[in-house]
Amino acid sequence: MSSVGLVWSNLFRKKVRTVLTVLSVLVAFVLFTMLRAVAVAFDSGGFGPAGVDRLQVAPKFSIIDPLLVSQMREVERVPGVDAVTHADWFGGVYQDGRNFFPKFPVSPKSYFDIYSEFTIDPEQLEAFQNTRTGAVAPAGLAARFGWQVGDKIPIEGDIYAKKDGSRLWEFDLVGTYLHGDRRDETGGGVFLFHYDYFDEAREFGQGAVGWLIVRVEEPERAAEIASEIDALFENSTNPTRTATEDEAQREFARQQGDIGLMTTGILAAVFFTILLLTGNTMAQSLRERIPELAVLKTFGFTDGRVALLVLAEAVLLCLVGGALGVGLGTATMVAIEPGLQQFLGLIEVTWDVVASAIGIALLLGLVVGSVPALAARRLAIVDALRAR
Amino acid sequence: MLRQILEITVLNIRNLPARFGSSSVVVVGIGGVVGVLVAILAMGKGFESAMSRAGAPDRAIVLRGGSSGELSSFMDTNAMNIVASLPEVTGASGELFLIQDVPKRSNLSPANLAIRGVSEAAFEMHPEVRVVEGRPFEPGKAEMIAGRKAAIEFQGVDLGATMQFRQSAWTVVGFFEADGSAYESEVWVDLATAQSAFRRPGVSSMRVRLESADVVDAVARRVEEDPRLDLELRSEEDYYSEQSEALTALITNFGYAVAAIMAIGAVFAALNTMYTAVSARSVEIATLRALGFSGLPVVVSVVIEAVALAMFGGVIGAAVAYIGFNGWTVSTLAGGSFSQIAFDFAVTTDLLVLGFVWAVTLGVVGGLFPAVRAARLPIVTALRGE
Numbered sequence: 201m202s203s204v205g206l207v208w209s210n211l212f213r214k215k216v217r218t219v220l221t222v223l224s225v226l227v228a229f230v231l232f233t234m235l236r237a238v239a240v241a242f243d244s245g246g247f248g249p250a251g252v253d254r255l256q257v258a259p260k261f262s263i264i265d266p267l268l269v270s271q272m273r274e275v276e277r278v279p280g281v282d283a284v285t286h287a288d289w290f291g292g293v294y295q296d297g298r299n300f301f302p303k304f305p306v307s308p309k310s311y312f313d314i315y316s317e318f319t320i321d322p323e324q325l326e327a328f329q330n331t332r333t334g335a336v337a338p339a340g341l342a343a344r345f346g347w348q349v350g351d352k353i354p355i356e357g358d359i360y361a362k363k364d365g366s367r368l369w370e371f372d373l374v375g376t377y378l379h380g381d382r383r384d385e386t387g388g389g390v391f392l393f394h395y396d397y398f399d400e401a402r403e404f405g406q407g408a409v410g411w412l413i414v415r416v417e418e419p420e421r422a423a424e425i426a427s428e429i430d431a432l433f434e435n436s437t438n439p440t441r442t443a444t445e446d447e448a449q450r451e452f453a454r455q456q457g458d459i460g461l462m463t464t465g466i467l468a469a470v471f472f473t474i475l476l477l478t479g480n481t482m483a484q485s486l487r488e489r490i491p492e493l494a495v496l497k498t499f500g501f502t503d504g505r506v507a508l509l510v511l512a513e514a515v516l517l518c519l520v521g522g523a524l525g526v527g528l529g530t531a532t533m534v535a536i537e538p539g540l541q542q543f544l545g546l547i548e549v550t551w552d553v554v555a556s557a558i559g560i561a562l563l564l565g566l567v568v569g570s571v572p573a574l575a576a577r578r579l580a581i582v583d584a585l586r587a588r
Numbered sequence: 589m590l591r592q593i594l595e596i597t598v599l600n601i602r603n604l605p606a607r608f609g610s611s612s613v614v615v616v617g618i619g620g621v622v623g624v625l626v627a628i629l630a631m632g633k634g635f636e637s638a639m640s641r642a643g644a645p646d647r648a649i650v651l652r653g654g655s656s657g658e659l660s661s662f663m664d665t666n667a668m669n670i671v672a673s674l675p676e677v678t679g680a681s682g683e684l685f686l687i688q689d690v691p692k693r694s695n696l697s698p699a700n701l702a703i704r705g706v707s708e709a710a711f712e713m714h715p716e717v718r719v720v721e722g723r724p725f726e727p728g729k730a731e732m733i734a735g736r737k738a739a740i741e742f743q744g745v746d747l748g749a750t751m752q753f754r755q756s757a758w759t760v761v762g763f764f765e766a767d768g769s770a771y772e773s774e775v776w777v778d779l780a781t782a783q784s785a786f787r788r789p790g791v792s793s794m795r796v797r798l799e800s801a802d803v804v805d806a807v808a809r810r811v812e813e814d815p816r817l818d819l820e821l822r823s824e825e826d827y828y829s830e831q832s833e834a835l836t837a838l839i840t841n842f843g844y845a846v847a848a849i850m851a852i853g854a855v856f857a858a859l860n861t862m863y864t865a866v867s868a869r870s871v872e873i874a875t876l877r878a879l880g881f882s883g884l885p886v887v888v889s890v891v892i893e894a895v896a897l898a899m900f901g902g903v904i905g906a907a908v909a910y911i912g913f914n915g916w917t918v919s920t921l922a923g924g925s926f927s928q929i930a931f932d933f934a935v936t937t938d939l940l941v942l943g944f945v946w947a948v949t950l951g952v953v954g955g956l957f958p959a960v961r962a963a964r965l966p967i968v969t970a971l972r973g974e
Contacts (some may be wrong), residue, residue, distance in 0.1 A: 216860075216863055217860060217863070217864070220856045220857075220859055220860040220863075221856075221860060223852075223853075223856045224617075224853045224854075224856040224857050224860070227849060227850070227852050227853030227856065228853060230849060231846065231849050231850065231853075234849075235846070260689075260754070261688055261689055261753055261754035262686070262687050262688045262689050262700070262753075262754065263687070263689075263700070263926075264659065264686060264687055265754060291656065291660060293654075293656075297656070356654060357654065358654050358655055358656045358660050359655075359660040361654075365818065367653070367654045437755075439754075441689075450697075451697050451698060454692075454695055454697040454699070455697070455699045455700065455920075455921040455928065456920055456921050457918055457919060457920040457921075458694075458695075458918070466624055466628075466846060469620045469623060469624055470620065470624075470850060470853070472616070472620070473613075473616050473617045473620045473853070473854070473857070474853070476612065476613055476616050476617075477613045477617065477857045477860070480609050480610050480612075480613050481860065483609065484609075484610065484864065
């Protein structure tokens with residue numbers, strides 16, 4: 201019998217025990233996969249991938265302060281700046297407070313120019329540009345609410361009312377767009393409507409925008425350009441704070457609290473238990489097999505090879521449990537993600553998470569296997585056989 | 589029968605120390621489940637209680653119609669006066685609510701600090717707010733008093749320090765406490781000074797004291813029906829529970845979900861241990877059965893052993909959650925006010941009881957199957973020693 205076969209049949213010496221042990225390792229890795237995926241999503245703010253060449257220009261002191269649409273022109277003149285657009289937080293409720301999705305007033309052409317990874321039918325973009333009350337929705341979001349192009353979408357403003365005092369905003373859906381990532385399937389993303397219409401109709405705040413989005417020519421110079429932009433407005437009535445899109449998203453995520461720390465704490469508790477459990481199982485199965493191992497040694501198996509057999513068994517057990525756990529965790533995450541997205545944004549089990557899970561499974565196997573392996577190595581044939 | 593159960597149980601418990609390693613798996617496994625469950629739920633409880641303490645039954649909050657929170661609300665003096673003069677209203681306080689980016693002490697990353705501009709009336713409206721260090725701010729001066737929690741969370745909120753906001757600098761002159769409510773995460777400044785410094789006429793919201801908690805609905809209807817007003821009035825308690833329910837539910841569901849998954853693992857571990865325990869003692873058990881002990885005492889005694897281990901684990905888990913987390917302060921971005929709310933983990937008695945119930949349940953599940961197997965094992969096979 202080959203060594204692999206030997207390890208395998210040893211594992212199934214006590215089926216119930218092996219299955220239960222694998223299952224507990226599996227559960228640990230289901231948790232690992234899901235919690236890490238959530239923590240990673242939190243860490244990045246759940247906005248989806250950030251553009252490496254994009255900067256966000258925000259008001260310096262608080263998001264409740266405005267920037268001016270006229271500041272765009274000045275930013276455009278900063279050397280190294282390729283294009284500038286703007287957006288704002290509209291708030292607002294569609295039908296019911298639970299139907300939350302972000303809504304931004306934007307300038308259609310420049311917005312889609314900067315978010316070049318989004319795809320929209322050129323005719324629909326043209327229609328968006330030319331329809332004052334026009335709006336476009338992510339295709340997934342439109343599907344979620346059953347919207348068709350041509351529908352009127354009523355939004356109740358909670359921050360902004362119209363000049364006539366009405367809070368009901370109606371937008372004409374003129375198109376849909378795609379992100380090119382999983383937001384398209386899960387109905388995430390931003391509902392976009394025409395800034396010109398919004399700015400003219402709103403009760404107060406004319407000429408203000410929430411933040412600017414800048415595309416730079418060379419991403420390596422992003423930090424330098426960011427400080428140039430901020431210097432430009434340092435002593436104006438609307439000072440700014442500019443950061444890369446990635447950093448801005450992380451900053452927002454950090455406001456939510458340290459989810460990473462929390463999940464690490466939970467996982468530490470989980471793995472401590474699993475370590476103890478599998479370690480105990482391995483020690484037990486070794487004790488029962490001492491005579492067999494002695495027989496192997498009698499047959500001429502070296503000490504090292506016997507130790508390796510025991511170690512391999514532990515590693516295999518943990519790897520099988522780990523791999524199954526990652527698989528099940530990923531499947532569960534995919535299944536429940538649409539429900540969580542409203543709270544957590546985009547959640548994906550990244551390859552990093554998978555790789556670290558496999559690494560941890562391997563490490564776990566080595567740790568729990570090493571003690572019995574050493575014991576097996578030291579085993580003296582005579583004592584062991586006498587024990588029978 | 590009882591005697592039999594007792595005898596076998598004592599026998600089992602006596603040789604527990606010999607099975608220390610495998611027994612500790614049950615204890616630690618179930619302890620882990622209970623610890624994580626109690627700790628996460630304590631976080632939800634803490635947040636909920638910080639928010640609910642901010643409300644009083646006879647106080648109501650007035651916001652602009654359709655506003656989701658104080659941050660998106662505003663009203664002018666005229667509207668305020670109309671509400672303040674309603675017959676059921678016995679006190680009114682107009683308050684300006686703003687947020688500013690201030691780095692947190694923990695990660696130096698800017699976060700939203702809540703600033704409340706208040707007049708003298710606010711301190712009558714909120715008697716729970718008490719200056720505990722330093723002194724109150726002087727009206728007309730750019731001074732602030734900071735909630736205890738705001739001082740813990742935010743950089744530069746130190747007694748005597750000056751904080752730079754948009755085109756204005758404010759001196760911290762005192763710290764206040766407010767029964768552990770969400771107000772402790774805010775800094776309070778003079779309303780008139782704030783209105784001119786932040787160039788905000790009017791106020792964001794109004795707090796009113798009512799004759800009694802029973803008139804809230806009547807006053808709310810009156811405000812809604814008044815053609816001069818575009819305002820909404822609701823009880824503070826309703827307002828704060830609305831603000832907290834989504835996050836509280838999220839944390840609570842998260843806690844149950846994680847603990848449930850862990851519980852599955854812990855049950856596998858307990859099954860493993862108990863199967864091993866039973867198989868190691870199959871000869872003893874079979875001997876007892878041969879002596880005339882029936883199957884039931886064997887089952888019961890094995891379950892009792894599992895439950896005892898589980899309870900021990902549950903107590904350890906709950907104790908670790910209590911010692912490690914009770915009173916621990918964390919903060920998060922709260923939905924409606926869009927500002928940082930700091931709160932303490934609250935490991936309450938009912939959470940400890942809940943954790944204990946989980947432990948016992950898991951112990952029963954983990955012990956039952958091995959117990960039944962032990963009882964069903966044919967005596968002859970068992971006696972022969974496999």
